[in-house]
Structure formats: C-alpha cells, structure tokens
Amino acid sequence: MKLPGLDKLPGHARIWVFGTDRELQGPETAALLRAVDGFLEAWTAHGVPLRAARSWRYGRFLVVGADEDAAPPSGCSIDALVRRLKEVEDGLGFRFVGNEAVWYRDFRGEIRHTSRPGFRALVRKGRVTRESVVFDNSITRLAELRGSRWEGPASGRWQAAFFR
DSSP: OOOOOGGGSOTTOEEEEEEESSOOOHHHHHHHHHHHHHHHHHOEETTEEOOEEEEEETTTEEEEEEOTTTOOOOHHHHHHHHHHHHHHHHHHTOOEEOTTSEEEEOTTSOEEEEOHHHHHHHHHTTSSOTTSEEEOTTOOBHHHHHTTSSEEEGGGSGGGGGGO
16 A cells, blocks of 8 residues: 555644654665555554555654544554654664654754753753744644644744743
8 A cells, every 4th residue: 555645634634743863864764764654554543544644854853644534543553653663763773852852953954952951051042042943843733734833933832932
C-alpha cells in the first residue's frame, strides 16, 4: 500500500511531530524514512488499517499524521509507532527529543533545541528575541501545521511567555 502525502489528509487529521537531536544527512534520512514508511504502510489500530502519512522537514523533524475519519489510532497503535521510532534511533545513532524541549532558530538560522530553563537564559542574554523563529512540536492537528501554528515568531507562540 502506497502512503498518501501528508497534504492528502484532512486538516483535522491527528499529527505527531518528532524532532531529532541533530540534523540527519542523506543516507540516515533515507534509512529513517524507509523504516517509517514500512511501519506506516502496515500501521493498524485493533486490526483496522490506519490511513497515515508522514513528512520530513528541515532535516530535523518527522511529522506523522493519521486520518481519524478512516480509523482512529489507539493508545496501543501510538505506542507501537513510538517503539518503532526508538528502534530506528538505536539503529541509526540519533535521538528524537521530547516535547519538553524548546526548538528555535539561532541568529544564523540554524535549528537548535534547549531546555525551558536554557531558553529562558537565552532570552535574558538577548540570544533569542520575540522575532526569533520557534517551533511548537506539541501541535496535534494537521490544520495547525498548515496554518503556521508550528513555526513562526516567538511572540505568537507559547514561547512568548519567556519574554514577560
């Protein structure tokens, strides 16, 4: 079964955004996406196939989507996805970073991540500003990704709280 593109899923599709601890290069990216595609092509919830898709962004972010109209993912099916990603991490020597991290572009435009206290320190030092581009990997709907809720200036995201 060939996966549809993420653009073929409805805006209310459920998504998960996974960020890698470092930028992945050609062969690593190819291996990751082969493994993810193989998993998603066979992904089921209680024996019912899920209509899933994925996108790879900036060499750092894997976005996985599931059309809940076709069949909703279950807790067990989501756990299976996370287990498969852990296997891929172990095989390729990188880590997916949890959503507790704050993702941003530094002054050179490179994507970085840090802890919340680390981001607060960057704000105090002026290394990030309200205009700095940040990423919100906690979004859960494809419409949020499409509607620029994922990536944009810190002033318009939850990270704005660090500037108060």
